[in-house]
Amino acid sequence: MSIVFIIQSSTIELKNYTIKDIPGSSGRLDVISRAILAALMGENGIEQNVEIWVFLDNYGTFIFKSNNLDENTFPKNEILLSDYFVKIILKGSDPKSLDKNPLNMVEHVHLNVIDAIENFKECNYQILILHEEGEDFYPLFTNLDKQSKLLFIIGNQIGEMLNSEDLMHFDFKRISLGKQKYLASSVIRLLKLNLRLIL
Numbered sequence: 249m250s251i252v253f254i255i256q257s258s259t260i261e262l263k264n265y266t267i268k269d270i271p272g273s274s275g276r277l278d279v280i281s282r283a284i285l286a287a288l289m290g291e292n293g294i295e296q297n298v299e300i301w302v303f304l305d306n307y308g309t310f311i312f313k314s315n316n317l318d319e320n321t322f323p324k325n326e327i328l329l330s331d332y333f334v335k336i337i338l339k340g341s342d343p344k345s346l347d348k349n350p351l352n353m354v355e356h357v358h359l360n361v362i363d364a365i366e367n368f369k370e371c372n373y374q375i376l377i378l379h380e381e382g383e384d385f386y387p388l389f390t391n392l393d394k395q396s397k398l399l400f401i402i403g404n405q406i407g408e409m410l411n412s413e414d415l416m417h418f419d420f421k422r423i424s425l426g427k428q429k430y431l432a433s434s435v436i437r438l439l440k441l442n443l444r445l446i447l
Contacts, residue, residue: 249297249392249443252368252399253287255280255432256303256361262334270330280304281330282433283402288314290440294322300436303361307337311355321350362414365401373399375420378435382422389442400439402432 259275266273270281280302287300298314310333323329332351369375376388378400392398401415425438 249394250373250397251298251440251443252373253283253298253300253402253436254303254361254364254399255283255300255402256305258305260304260306260337262307262338265334267327267331270327274330274334277330277334278326279432281326281333282431283436284312284333285324285326285329286433286436286440288312288317288322289324294319295440301361301364303364304337309357309359309361309364310336311357312351313353313355316353318350318353323350365399365415365418368399369418371397373397375399375401375418377401377415377420377422378403378425378439379422380424380427380429382424385423385425385439385442388421388423392443400436402435 257275257280260277260280261275262273262277264273265277271278284300284302287298288294294317295314300312302310302312304310323332329351332349333354335349336351336354336356365375374397376385376398401420425435430438
C-alpha cells in the first residue's frame, strides 16, 4: 500500500527561530514536526511507502519520502527534526549546506497544493479529505487492499485549506474519525492504526 499525507501551514515564520522556543519562535513548526514523525515512523522504525507533503505558504513545499530516508541518521524526536528541518527550509537546495543534514533527501519544490493533488489524481490515487463532517471512515477502509494508493488531505490548523473553493470543486470523499477534534499528528496515527487493523 502506498500512503501520502498532505498538510499545510500558513503560520510558519522562521525569522526569529530559536531551538530554545520552537513553538513560539517558528509559528508552530512543532505541530508540523509531530505530523512528519507520525507519518514516517512506525513501531519498528521508518515506515515503507509513506510520504508526507508539507506545504508552507512562506517557504514552498517539502516532500518527505520514507523510502529515501536513512534509518540510522533520521532524527526521531521532535526537537532534532525541527532543527534540521529549519536548516533545510532556510538554506534551500544548496548541496554544500545539506551534506551533513540527515534530511538532505527531503525534496524542496515550488508546487502548490492543488497542482500536487491533480498530479496524484492522474496517478490513480484515491484521495480522501479528513473533515469533521465527513462520512465514517471504517466502511471505506474495509474495501481497501495492499495494492491501494491513498492520499489523505489533513489540511491546516485553521481549516482554510479544507474549505477552499479550489479543493471543493474536486468533490473528493470526505471522511471523519469521529466527532472529537484531533491534532494532525493524532489523525495520522489513527489512520495508520486503523489501516493496519483492517488489512
